Amino acid sequence: MERFFSGSGINKNKAMVEHLQRYGVINSKKIGYNATISAPHMHATCLELLQENLQPGMHALDVGSGTGYLTACFALMVGPQGCAVGVEHIPELVASSIKNIEKSAAAPLLKEGSLKLHAGDGRLGWPECAPYDAIHVGAAAPEIPQPLIDQLKPGGRMVIPVGNIFQDLKVVDKNLDGSISIRSETSVRYVPLTSREAQLRDY
Ligand SMILES: C[S@@+](CC[C@H](N)C(=O)[O-])C[C@H]1O[C@@H](n2cnc3c(N)ncnc32)[C@H](O)[C@@H]1O
Known part of the structure; x- marks a missing residue:
């Protein structure tokens, strides 16, 4: 190749x-839709970083869920007593992610409702299933959206790429007293977390 x-x-x-x-x-x-699937090693890195917050029964949010691959992984980890929500702002991608998941090991969880995929602006999170033990953001934000911090449970962890041209994968921990600790895990390159209109502008 x-x-x-x-x-x-x-x-x-x-x-x-x-x-x-x-x-x-x-x-x-x-x-199309100017979207990409994340590199497999980034999915693996994020699953490693979030594993303690993806225990059975926990709540997980995947912002920019795209193909649904990582949302399905989250759902399999938190199981039928947990909740895994994917939010993607391109409705056509939401529809195709549902089709993908219907062919996967996570299909029963989608059917039973512990795995959900929604069309929407993920910068606003998804309050219905908050607070979350784990939040993953699959696109780079210029800064960490406040609604995502608000929807993180005390003891919860968010993994989010932050930056424009130069981006860092940030690990955001909400401590039990509600304070926030942030560290950089590694340098990354993701597509922007943006509005649907901006993403489709050159499409
Ligand atoms: C790098 S892709 C990752 C997708 C997913 N992790 C995967 O591997 O299939 C980023 C995704 O974020 C979506 N996205 C960008 N901005 C968004 C926003 N504000 N709300 C929801 N989704 C968004 C894009 O449409 C794209 O599908």
């Missing part, structure tokens, strides 16, 4: 998709 990724200027999702189309690797037009 190296030749497909070695061209100059393949530094943006759009350019990469066009490059793959030129080489005939992709023929389908059904790729």
